[in-house]
Amino acid sequence: xxxxxxxxxxxxxxxxxxxxxxxxxxxxxxxxxxxxxxxxxxxxxxxxxxxxxxxxxxxxxxxxxxxxxxxxxxxxxxxxxxxxxxxxxxxxxxxxxxxxxxxxxxxxxxxxxxxxxxxxxxxxxxxxxxxxxxxxxxxxxxxxxxxxxxxxxxxxxxxxxxxxxxxxxxxxxxxxxxxxxxxxxxxxxxxxxxxxxxxxxxxxxxxxxxxxxxxxxxxxxxxxxxxxxxxxxxxxxxxxxxxxxxxxxxxxxxxxxxxxxxxxxxxxxxxxxxxxxxxxxxxxxxxxxxxxxxxxxxxxxxxxxxxxxxxxxxxxxxxxxxxxxxxxxxxxxxxxxxxxxxxxxxxxxxxxxxxxxxxxxxxxxxxxxxxxxxxxxxxxxxxxxxxxxxxxxxxxxxxxxxxxxxxxxxxxxxxxxxxxxxxxxxxxxxxxxxxxxxxxxxxxxxxxxxxxxxxxxxxxxxxxxxxxxxxxxxxxxxxxxxxxxxxxxxxxxxxxxxxx
Amino acid sequence: xxxxxxxxxxxxxxxxxxxxxxxxxxxxxxxxxxxxxxxxxxxxxxxxxxxxxxxxxxxxxxxxxxxxxxxxxxxxxxxxxxxxxxxxxxxxxxxxxxxxxxxxxxxxxxxxxxxxxxxxxxxxxxxxxxxxxxxxxxxxxxxxxxxxxxxxxxxxxxxxxxxxxxxx
Numbered sequence: 104x105x106x107x108x109x110x111x112x113x114x115x116x117x118x119x120x121x122x123x124x125x126x127x128x129x130x131x132x133x134x135x136x137x138x139x140x141x142x143x144x145x146x147x148x149x150x151x152x153x154x155x156x157x158x159x160x161x162x163x164x165x166x167x168x169x170x171x172x173x174x175x176x177x178x179x180x181x182x183x184x185x186x187x188x189x190x191x192x193x194x195x196x197x198x199x200x201x202x203x204x205x206x207x208x209x210x211x212x213x214x215x216x217x218x219x220x221x222x223x224x225x226x227x228x229x230x231x232x233x234x235x236x237x238x239x240x241x242x243x244x245x246x247x248x249x250x251x252x253x254x255x256x257x258x259x260x261x262x263x264x265x266x267x268x269x270x271x272x273x274x275x276x277x278x279x280x281x282x283x284x285x286x287x288x289x290x291x292x293x294x295x296x297x298x299x300x301x302x303x304x305x306x307x308x309x310x311x312x313x314x315x316x317x318x319x320x321x322x323x324x325x326x327x328x329x330x331x332x333x334x335x336x337x338x339x340x341x342x343x344x345x346x347x348x349x350x351x352x353x354x355x356x357x358x359x360x361x362x363x364x365x366x367x368x369x370x371x372x373x374x375x376x377x378x379x380x381x382x383x384x385x386x387x388x389x390x391x392x393x394x395x396x397x398x399x400x401x402x403x404x405x406x407x408x409x410x411x412x413x414x415x416x417x418x419x420x421x422x423x424x425x426x427x428x429x430x431x432x433x434x435x436x437x438x439x440x441x442x443x444x445x446x447x448x449x450x451x452x453x454x455x456x457x458x459x460x461x462x463x464x465x466x467x468x469x470x471x472x473x474x475x476x477x478x479x480x481x482x483x484x485x486x487x488x489x490x491x492x493x494x495x496x497x498x499x500x501x502x503x504x505x506x507x508x509x510x511x512x513x514x515x516x517x518x519x520x521x522x523x524x525x526x527x528x529x530x531x532x533x534x535x536x537x538x539x540x541x542x543x544x545x546x547x548x549x550x551x552x553x554x555x556x557x558x559x560x561x562x563x564x565x566x567x568x569x570x571x572x573x574x575x576x577x578x579x580x581x582x583x584x585x586x587x588x589x590x591x592x593x594x595x596x597x598x599x600x601x602x603x
Numbered sequence: 604x605x606x607x608x609x610x611x612x613x614x615x616x617x618x619x620x621x622x623x624x625x626x627x628x629x630x631x632x633x634x635x636x637x638x639x640x641x642x643x644x645x646x647x648x649x650x651x652x653x654x655x656x657x658x659x660x661x662x663x664x665x666x667x668x669x670x671x672x673x674x675x676x677x678x679x680x681x682x683x684x685x686x687x688x689x690x691x692x693x694x695x696x697x698x699x700x701x702x703x704x705x706x707x708x709x710x711x712x713x714x715x716x717x718x719x720x721x722x723x724x725x726x727x728x729x730x731x732x733x734x735x736x737x738x739x740x741x742x743x744x745x746x747x748x749x750x751x752x753x754x755x756x757x758x759x760x761x762x763x764x765x766x767x768x769x770x771x
Contacts, residue, residue, distance in 0.1 A: 155760065268664045272620055275657030279624070279650060286646035293650055294627065317704065324696050328731060491731035492742055495724045498700070499747055502707055502720070507760055515708040523701060530608045531616035549649040561644070 111458035114159050115466065124463065127164040128470045131171020132478045135191075136178040137485060137493060145172040146433050147315040148497070150440075151308055151504035158441050159456050163463040165437055169430055170222055170413050170467045171474075173373060177214040177406055178479050182207055182337055183486050191409070193377035197394060197401030204397055208341035213399045214406045215340060215475040221359045221407035222468030225414025228363045229421070230461045233450065236422035240447035245554035246566050248447060250576035252548045255425035257583030259537040267587055269533045277541020278548070280305050287550045288557075300513040307436050307542055309505050309514040313521025314528075314535045315433075317501045320494045321526040328490045337483050340476045343399070354384050354400050355407050362408030366415020373412035380408030410471075414464065421457060423447060426543065429536035435543045446547055610668070617665040624658040699730040715765035716755070720747035 114120055127149075134145035149168045153161035176191030181198035194214060201210035243251060259274040260267050283294045284304035295301040358380035365376035384404035385394040394401045417434075419425040424446035426432035435445045443453060450457045505518045525535055559565035567574045631647050631654070645651075707723040714722075725743035733739050751771065755762045765771055 266664070266667070268660055268667060271660040272657065272664050275624070275653055275660060276620070278653045279627075279657060282650040282653060288644075289646050291646040293646055294631070320700065321697055324700060324731065325693055327693070489733070491728050491733050492738075492746075494731060495727040495742070496746055498704060498707075498723060498727060499720045499750060502704075502711060502723075503716070503750060503754065503762070506711060506716070507754060507762060510761075512708075512712050515711065519704060519708050522704070526697075527612075527616050531613045532608070533616070533620075552649065553644075556644070 107454035107458035110455045111462050114459050115463055123160045123164050124167055124466055127167025128171040128467055128474050129478055131168035132175035133482050135172030135175025136482045142169055142172040142430050143315050144319055146430055147311050148500050150437055151508045154508045159459040162460055166464055167467045173410055173413055174218045174471050179486050181210045192374055193381040193405035194402055197398050200397035207337040208339055211340045211479055212342040213402045217403040217406035218410040219468055219472045220355055221362055221410035224359045225363050225411040226465040226468055229414040229417050233418045233422040237450040240423055243447050245551045246570045247573045249551035249555050250573035252544050253580045254576050255544055257580050259540055260587055266532055270537045273533045274537035274541040277538035278545045281542045281545025288553050306514045306517055309517040310521045311433055311436055312501050312505055313518040314525030316497055317522025318525035318529055320497055322529055339480045351403055355403055358404040358408040359411045362411025363415040366412035367418050373409035376412045377405040377409040380404040432539045432543055614668045617668045621661040621665050624654040628654050696730050700727055703727055712763050716762040717747055717751040717771040718765050
């Protein structure tokens, strides 16, 4: 991987490469700061515009928007008490009290430093861990790949907050949608209902934009539009002095480690990491009693951990083709749309691209500091943009993004249907991340299963008898599926004990 | 602030999610001439298995919805609460925005991107409560025009134009 770094640097240190880094990070910060847009919608909206770009700049642009939007979420969290992303929710707890006390610039300074540190450490983790994991995964044949994707699909359980059953329903729907069209072995078409547009299957991009962006408009209307937020005096970001950092490094390192660890686990996400790190910081900090009243340690814990998740989540995504969270699932969809097959051979087959991603991710996190200082001041007035104006723009971007990629009006109908369907599913509590995970992993899942069955002459038991790695992965899959059930039973028993 | 979703709506969604895979299985069974398609080398092996799995978990979800939040005998005797003015207004807004998007999707190739986008933006702004004519007209025209100009003219990425002029 290191041998590909010079070629990757040559790709990045061009006018286009630098412009992509600067533009993507800036756009990510602005979109992340706008309340309710969030990282997923931001990445989904930008995704179609990358399809006319080369592979490396396209992926770098999306990474920049991803990392920038996670940081950008802290701006609205601190200035208007509304996290731009779920990951920024923990930042509100101490960011808003600091801002209301007239220290908004200082709060944003702490958030920026912690975000940059968390992001840089997670970039190092990505550089060190992903190649090792990918090298191990090179031993995988179709049966091991099938078992690995089974394990990857268990992240449907972890991303299904609220109801595992509903998550599985959405995952089943996603897997089915991925199988519409030509059979990967025989080429025979399935479930196209004589619609020739469906022979190549559903357009993943149209589905992503429909269920994340268009349905978001409808959800926001259903939830009631915001009437506007109170203004907080803000004249620019103020970086904390070195003396103020004394005694906070332990919290910074620990929270970053929590973010990296949580990020590597499939399906957990940055909001989870931020709240775990916040709770741990509150428990262990000598200033724990001040948490919730404007204590910088709270901001440091939340921001360093949620930005550390970004690199952690990319480890299984790049090494194994398993998404670490919903955004990395969309990133995998990007690879597919650019003709790159996600999976265990991703790093071996595309060394320059992957090295460019590593290097680009490092640079993006470095850029957060200067860009955060400039963009936060410029983005602050945007926080007062009324919601109807923002929703109308998202609607126009949905159509623009889906249409201009292939110029196919059928994709617009898919986007519209996915948006309306996604709206009702989301309202009824069905998480949408499993649907995308199912659609992204579905083709490789089916292909490896069918190839495995050809190798074993149709025997499922042979999947486990002669393949120890597959057996271990399937055992982990079973544990992953049973773990929430065990947790639920424990919770019921605890509730029964407390009642009795 | 998230509004609670009615039990009837949740049950309806769960029922649809059960009926769809069962209907698709029926179609597959009919197309295969009565063969289940579950033989390991059949093209319908994978989607058939997925549909059975989907139907199974959808049935569990439906049962869960039916069992959760069951009204007591006293509740059942009481008439259901009527939809408030706010709730009715919200559904009207959603309906208008959905119809505006549907029209946008179908008209984009007929009227061109710019005109259909202007129509969508103006209708959406009015439906969402923007009452300043200046804001509605200025934003409704300028935002789509800037996007169209950027992509179609500046970046050279062709978008559909109207029957009236190749410029828009």
